[in-house]
Amino acid sequence: MIETLEQANTTEPAPDSPKGGGSLLRYLVARFLLIFPTMFILVTVVFFLMRMTGDPITAALGGRLPPDQLAERIHQAGYDRPLIVQYFEYLGQIVRGNFGTTFTDNQPVVEILARYGSATAELVAYSLVVAIGFGVPLGMYAAYKRDRVPDAVLRVLAILGYATPVFFTGLMLKLIFSVQLGWLPVAGRISTAGELKMQTITNPTPFYLIDALRLGDLQLLGDVVTHAILPAVALGLLTGGIFLRLVRTNLIGTLERPFIESARSRGVAETRLVRAHALRPAFIPVITVMGMQIALSLAGAVLTETTFEWKGLGFMLVQYMSARDYVAVQGIVMLTAVIVAVANFVVDVVAAFVDPRVRY
Template sequence: MTIAAPEVVAEEQETDKARGGGFLRYVLIRFLLIFPTIFILVTTVFFLMRSTGDPITAALGGRLSAADLERRIVDAGYDRPLLVQYFEYLGEIVRGDFGTTFTDGREVTAILTQYGAATFELVLYALIVALIIGIPLGMIAARFRDRWPDGILRVFAILAYATPVFFVGLLLKLIFSVQLGWFPISGRVSTSGASTLNRITNPTPFYLLDAIRLGDVDLIIDCLRHAALPALALGLLIGGVFLRLVRTNLIGTLERQYIESARSRGVKESRLVTTHALRPALIPVITVMGMQIALSLGGAVLTETTFEWNGLGFVLVQYMQARDFVAVQGIVMLMAVIVAVTNFIVDIIAALIDPRVRF
């Protein structure tokens, strides 16, 4: 048995400490970057919204007399200098107060809680669909590189992320809802399912979670059937990107020397793909997943409108049409937080998988 010299042991300990310190420093930097990202987006949205005038005039200008409109503007403080309003708005955000909508008098916080949960569910379903589509098909494309399965899958990937998500949604509704009648045409749950959910004590804004709490199999199936087509429409968009990424990175990994050595020892090609090459090829997919969250939130606006899925995208369109800038600012703020936090989590996962990312 060989015993390492004390100098070697000390050097290894110092290396481990340096790696641990590098990881903690990486986490801290990535966490601190969340705040300027949100600050820049909130500031941009605030001034862009106010470039057309004050929110009250924009939302209620055609429905109030000049005297009533002026009184409400003064009461809300929108007659003050823009910078004063801006810093007051930042202070309210820090306190967790996002204001009250002008068109229906609802607390923006309540809107974010209710509709944000619906969007979270849709994006989660879409990511599951994207991973189910992208990873296996990307592996098949890499395995049969430059052969007919690869060609078909590459065309499929291009069509998946290039076709507008609302067109895919309408096509899915026409085929699977109108013609075949397999899935509901719109909504998050059926009327009977909504009645059941309304009877729950202390309900959450997550329909599927409440259905699981009840242990109602029919209600669970009802929620999943309503989510199937919206998730597929949005998941295809992201899945096409994942397919291309997995294919490209698997091909690069399969050309590395250690893969060639395993191949020369008679290891089957399918085992090389699934066992030896897949994990390194998934690192870029995980890294890009944060950006895909932002893409899916943008796609959720069109998907939710197409399927009348009552999420942030659906209600955002309604408040934008009503020119209710207070609600729009709150919704965009939440989306910015979701994207920033998701990218932070993805960065940490990528650093844990691949230590080179930390440095």
């Protein structure tokens, strides 16, 4: 997959038409409108796949209630009506922002999404910081040391980064840095003492890092950061290896372009060529695939959150799937799809401003 991405992103983008057809506004509107059919298709697929095993109440509560009570609950919820009627009713609820109520703990799905979605957003943000901080500089260094020992070592590390299962990486990090060395917390998003401090904040945000900064409590801030390090590294290495390979490949290609050779012939230092002239064009492919990597990070967050007991959407998705609470599962999958679609749109916007040639 990485080789395909590298080949795709080293090719020259198609130039704009002579008539200036690459209008930025038209491009952005087209990309934005693509969000809606994507969401519609995903909602439809998830709805019917979930119904293949029967109605949600029987799946969640079957065997726990007497048959007459179970039948009554099914009738009250309307799951004994034709499937197509249920489908259009579900679409109507989504349009109104109503994702239903969980069967296992009787909570509105919207509240579940708001409470745990922020934890997943924080984890993905931390992991992207790790991925960019690890992948981009090392990719630049590998390109600078092309076909020498450091380059070969870094390429092997990149392959290990995206090829090693994230749960295995997480378990190894816990074993080394938590169990054996005792440097970092084993699991959780924050300590019990830190959780109690968070409850003293007036109008708290869903993000622990922001609230810790608002309090100005360095001990609390350290508590939040130390709990985030291992999950962020485990998830960040997954995409960091991909960024390393992309930056290396595209930077090597850029360094061979005529304008770089011209600058080199004028005596411009090699390090300046990389930083000032070659890095921005080489970074464009990283931006264009970042939306895909956010989707990959969200998928990896399910295993990462479970490994570190980081109570986010991935952790709760596993719990609700184990309980066969399909209403909650549908809501979580729906929100995940929204995040991925919006992230891809934002990436497209950034790419359009960085490189006008992508407007088509």
